[in-house]
Amino acid sequence: MERLVIRGLHVAVEGQEILKGVDLEIGRGEVHALMGPNGSGKSTLGYAIMGHPAYEVTSGTIELVAADGTRRDVLAMEPDERARAGIFLAFQRPMAIPGVRLADFLRHSVTNVRNPDRKEGEELMPMREFRAELKAKMAELSMDPDFARRYVNDGFSGGEMKRAEILQLAMLRPGFAILDETDSGLDADAVRLASESIAKIGGAEMGILIITHHEQLLEHNVPLRTHVMLGGRIVESGGPELAAELHKKGYERIRAAYPDAAAAERAMEDAAGVAGRAVPAGAGA
Amino acid sequence: MTAATLPNRSPAPSVAFGAEALDAILAASPAPAWASDLRRAACARLTGLGLPDRRDENWMRTDLRLFKPAAWGPSRSPDAGAAVEEGLLAEAILSGELVDTADGSGQRVAGRLAGRFTSLDGHVMREELDASLAAQGVVFGSAERVLAERADVLKAHWFSLIDSSKDWFAALHAAFHAASVVLYVPPRVRIADPLHVVAGLTDGGVDTSHVLVVLGEGAEATVLTETAGGGAAGSTGGFHCGGTEIVVGENAFLRMVNLQNWNTGVWHVARQRAVVRANGRLQWTLGALGSRLSQVAQDVALVGRGADAQVNGVMFTEGRQQLVFNTSQHHEAAACRSDLLYKGALQDRSRLVWRGMIKVDKAAQKTDGYQRNDNLMLSKTARADSIPGLEIEADDVRCTHGATSGRVDGQQVFYAQARGLTADEAARLVVAGFFQQVFDRITIAPVREALARAIGRRIRRIS
Known part of the structure; x- marks a missing residue:
């Protein structure tokens, strides 16, 4: 089974180091949870895996390792090549693309991801086939078909944006999905719906990294491993009970147990306070 | 229709714009005397007029320093005939959308067109009108021919809307217009399919075509004009000095589209003006992709109660192109609506200028006027200027701009x-x-698709 393998990852944004040596390994079919206080570097990890140009990998590796041991260097790929290699990031704050219908955007996206060798300008997936599949997926996710006619994230509510991200996840069926706070800004019912949807979409073929502050999203997606990030490092990993503990009791025990990481967290907060927001606009924390 | 060819293009024209050249043109023209008199009067003014003054607000952002009037003369016979015309038709961005090429035999067949008019270097190459429309009194074709035939309905409108004494370009156009086209739709006649007008240029060619569209009361039509050819930047280029006059009658509805897609060596100067009468509707779309320099006036006058004009602009510039648009929405009557939206995308070192004016007369109460220009910069070296303006004399109006x-x-x-x-x-x-x-x-699907495709082809990596 293919694995996404991250080793010793250091990432800087505008010269400031955010990730200070992250090791993480996710196999297809596995669900992992990534928790941690605000500013600990969770979203940075997601952007770095996807290849956001503002997130500079200063050292470490990200590789896709096939069952036969064949390795593909993710860091050498453009973001779109990563998507075509089967990596997906559900954005915490997705971007609006006014004037472009969600259905048209997705048709482009699905065509490219399913035909990684497609050259620009070559035929898109046949309209009829695409529409049928989109309609079926939207029905499965209890979404109004009119939703796909709206412009991508343009004037969407927070909840609608997250639903649109889940729809894209369902259509693209990536090998590895990073869900960056897909529950933020949603009420309890919406989180439950999102949790159920993700469980429906996932399966033996998909590795999922759920970045969250809460355990509700994990209700239908019980993680094999829960990782805690603090000060730009994964300091502790455990089972589902760890997520429950962090949700109930917060991060005080973790900070006390890992004073170096806690110090790094404080230093990053101070630097961010001096420099203003250290991360690019729209990129999340 | 083609005569002897002139294989060599020299920088200076063999014949200059002047009285002598005009006399030669008029001697061979079948146009009525009243139309020729208008030309002679314009020609007489031409010698006394210089290029527009850069202190004129409409021209101050137009760089004419490299435009040499003496380099151009009356249009000569085209270098090549039908083959060049076919090539230009293929190049015209709307043709592909309008003409079905798959009729089984591989022959090019006109599909869904009510009429077609093409010209090359100021010479009429083809004029066609659906016979059933001609039978209903629709007039469409070469001005030289139809002005004589239908002076009763055309004389009052011919050169009635654009001022031919303003500057050298205006007088030149009025005196030396060629391959001009007229559409007259009698009252209550509705034409469902579009009429397609293509003006083509060879490298170094001159096009001075005039377009007159008159819709009678309750009439409907869709007119698509486009340009193709001319030389690329660095070649002899080409020169278009054109004019358009539009009369939308009471309760009439006109969809007018002007696509300017010259190659990037062509100078393009166009005066375009429409009047819309009571409860008439005009949807007027300008697409501008080509030319070296464009200077376009697009004026709409709402002269009858309840008249409505929607003005759309789609501009894409690249290289060192410079496109300047001066628009006017003049509300002369009450309860009229005008809504202008110009959108431009700029690449490389190109420049786009839009200067818009909504003018509301004292009598034009209950005016609803809107103008907006959005530009998208695709490079750091492109430059766009948007200069909206309002001049309002009535007190009960809603006018906004952005x-x-x-x-x-x-x-x-x-x-x-x-x-x-x-x-x-x-x-x-x-x-x-x-x-x-x-x-x-834009409610005309082939126009939307052709523009989207043409723009898609032009976009390079964004810097």
């Missing part, structure tokens, strides 16, 4: 890339989305 200028957002591109689109595809999509808002207003 202008924006922005860049393709790197975050949008990254988001699309994260979904498997290449950076170029992502940028193209963002630009397409930018234009969608104006495309949503």
Whole structure:
């Protein structure tokens, strides 16, 4: 089974180091949870895996390792090549693309991801086939078909944006999905719906990294491993009970147990306070 | 219709614009005396007029320093005939959308067109009108021919709307217009299919065509004009000095589209003016992709109660192109609506200028006027100027304007890339989305598709 393998990852944004040596390994079919206080570097990890140009990998590796041991260097790929290699990031704050219908955007996206060798300008997936599949997926996710006619994230509510991200996840069926706070800004019912949807979409073929502050999203997606990030490092990993503990009791025990990481967290907060927001606009924390 | 060829293009014309040249043209013209008299009067003014003054607000942002009037003369016979015309037709961006080429025999067949008029270097190459429309009294074709036949309905309108004494270009056009086309639709006649007008230029050619469209009361029509050819930047180029006059009768509805797609060596100067009478409707779309320099006046006058004009502009500039648009929405009567939306995308070192004016007369109460210009900068070296203006004398009106200028957002591109689109595809999509808002207003599908395709082809990597 293919694995996404991250080793010793250091990432800087505008010269400031955010990730200070992250090791993480996710196999297809596995669900992992990534928790941690605000500013600990969770979203940075997601952007770095996807290849956001503002997130500079200063050292470490990200590789896709096939069952036969064949390795593909993710860091050498453009973001779109990563998507075509089967990596997906559900954005915490997705971007609006006014004037472009969600259905048209997705048709482009699905065509490219399913035909990684497609050259620009070559035929898109046949309209009829695409529409049928989109309609079926939207029905499965209890979404109004009119939703796909709206412009991508343009004037969407927070909840609608997250639903649109889940729809894209369902259509693209990536090998590895990073869900960056897909529950933020949603009420309890919406989180439950999102949790159920993700469980429906996932399966033996998909590795999922759920970045969250809460355990509700994990209700239908019980993680094999829960990782805690603090000060730009994964300091502790455990089972589902760890997520429950962090949700109930917060991060005080973790900070006390890992004073170096806690110090790094404080230093990053101070630097961010001096420099203003250290991360690019729209990129999340 | 083609005569002897002139294989060599020299920088100076063999014949200059002047009385002698005009006399030769008029001697061979079948046009009525009253039309020839208008030309002679314009020609007499021509010698006394210089190029427009850069102190004139409409011209101050137009750089004419490299335009040499003496380099141009009356249009000569085209270098080549039908073959060149066929090539230009293929190049015309609307043709592909309008003409079915798959009729089984591989022959080019006209599909869904009510009429067609093509010209090359100021010479009429082809004029066609659906016979059933001709039988209903529709007049469409070469001005030389139809002005004589239908002076009863055309004389009052011919050169009645644009001022031919303003400057050298205006007088030149009025004196030396050639391959001009007229459409007259009698009252209550509705033409469902579009009429297609293509003006072509060879390298170094001159086009001075005039377009007159008159819709009688309750009539309907769709007119698509486009330009193709001319020399590329660095060649002899070409020169278009054109004019358009539009009369939309009471309760009539005209959809007018002007696509300017000359090659990038062509100088393009056009005066265009429409009047819309009571409860008449005009949807007027300008698409501008080509030329070296364009100077376009697009004026709409709402002269009868309840008249409505929607004005759309789609501009894409690249290289060192410079496109200047002066628009006017003149509300002369009460309860009229005008709504202008110009959208431009600029690449390389190109420049786009829009200066708009909504003028509301004292009598024009209950006016609803709107103008907006959005520009998308695709390079750091492009430059756009938006200068909206309002002149309001009535007190019970709603007039608003807006202008924006922005860049393709790197975050949008990254988001699309994260979904498997290449950076170029992502940028193209963002630009397409930018234009969608104006495309949503254009109710003629082939025009939307042709423009979207032509713009898509032009976008390179965004810097």
